[in-house]
Amino acid sequence: MTLKHFLARAAAFAALALAPVAAAAEPAQIPVSVPKGIKLVLADDANYVASLLRLSGEQAKLAADVTYANFSSGPLRLEAIRAGAAQIGAVGDVPPILAHFSGAGVVIIGAVITSGPGNLITTAPGSKIETLKDLKGKRIGINVGTAQQATVLRNLKASGIAIADVQPINLGLAEFADALRAGQIDAAVLKQPDRARYLVSVDGQGAKAIDNAPGTATNIKYLYASLTALQDPAQAAAIRDFVVHWYRAHLWKNASKALWISDYLVKDQRLNAADAGLVWESEGDATSIPGLAKLVPVQQDTIDLLQAAGQFKGKTLKAEDEFDLRYQDLTDRSPAAND
Template sequence: MSRKRLLPALALLAFVAGCGANAAADDSAKLSLDAPLPTAVPDGAKIVVGDPATEVALKLSGQYDKVSKYVQFANLSGGPQTTEAFRAHALDLGSVAEIPPIHATWTGLHVKIVASKFRQDPLNHPIYKLGVAPGVSVKTFGDLRGKKIAYSPGQAQGALILKVLKKAGLTKDDVKLVELPSTGDVYAQALAGKQVDVAPIGGVQIKRYLAKYGKDGASTIDHGLRDDAGHLYGPVESLEDPAKAAAIRAYVAAWGVAQEWIDKHPKEWIEGYYVKNQGLSAADGQWLVDNAGHPDIPADWSDAIQRQQETIELLAQETGNKVIEAKDLYDLRFQTVAADAIKGGAK
């Protein structure tokens, strides 16, 4: 979504949400961030959630009516959109990859991660591969030296490039980083048009890029790094509102059950989400399911926090931002909520 289209959407969200996101800031009865989470969602509680894929999963699985009492879904996802919506006090929860909570904190937003999802066997089921432009020879990381590489600061793809360069023993000075937005098929088009030599491409773009340009010499290589983190996160002001905190807890539980449903019902997911909602072919949907593997929703975030800290330190070194503590990005009260919900079924 372009910024021109995003601003009216945020204005509408702000109108609908009213001053709800600011309520906790003006209310003397704030919920402390170390207080136990409320377990009962009070009547009238409402949160605005930007998590379009889970919205579809809840509808397909018959769970939607259980959350619609307290959730209003917004067609927003990804770091730039959720960050701007948080600033507009128009969103309580967003679905993103690894980098947005870090970037939001560096830009002055106080946010917390409340749910995390990864992939089982993540090195064999990466989200991204490095796309190589037709006529360009990149077989190993060493071949990246001197290449033009697509780069999106503040997003997962940008962080992945920095990690790849570190693994290759290269610095930013050894390549030419070309800043491009990572939305849609921008990277694939940039590769095909020789604007860049290398770019991280993900999802069905991997399949389509090779199918369309493979005959011209386009290729991909594996990066061999973990790129599988996915989070739900939101502004602290929402978590300080007792009613919203209860609703967020209930949503995280429903989210966990929905991820499990997606994994156990691939045919329904392909037809209901990839085909009917996203407009992909059934073959593309099957490819995405096969290459995603199975979800990993841990009840212990220790390893995730350690990996996040490594990412923070790398990004801080490369961007000049201050090193922050990864553990401070996580609201550990939610650590077992999704995993417990999966064990117990919908609650």
């Protein structure tokens, strides 16, 4: 889905225009107690968050009835929230910028940082791309409004390559692997487990994953939520409760490699054991909770990078407006509704 399409649809949601969230607000202003009968839907990807909460045991401890719906990219998860089909979304660092730019009424309420290499630029068979510098002049798959787009831009910048020196090809994230196999593009950022599956399918044909340039990967995973939900005290409390359990589930995962690989990566995602191990390594076993306030300048750097490349032009975007800082001090140790 293109940026032009998103901007056209944004007009239909003018009533949800994004308003800055007061940075002075304190977490204590969000009620801890969650009334009975509250329901939330989280826009998920590949059953990731649903599996994380279920396997960690945190799903059973949630105060609200939380269900999950899968969407293959951050922009699609944003659309689900805009349409009222979900109240929370799990995304990378770029979808909140798209939401901000298009006035979608969605703000960040939780964040973790993984320790592994994360998403990597992956090449097509026969592309002859060995290093990041070889991307100059090549056709690169881009999905506007995703963390994968920012990964490409950060690596190009670190390698001294301007966006004008490559050929961006706009595709859906789910199309990247097939486009690489068919030689329609020379490179794209593949997330796991898609990367492992793709590399197995073209084994021996010269395709490879290229490590990110030093310092270019933010490895941020955000939770964001609609302002409509956050303005309802009962839903805001349920979302607060979910964030705490989401944090606890991530720290559980750090010490639960064998179960995560066997029950999620192998049984749910249908990877073989070797590929599942590679997926685990891509995230690492030291996911941390940075606190939202510390991520504001990091998010601003991503905004500036995208705008310098020609995206999200015409507005001055301030990263602090993308966060609901009432949630900034929550951690795995914060009290949950049923504690």
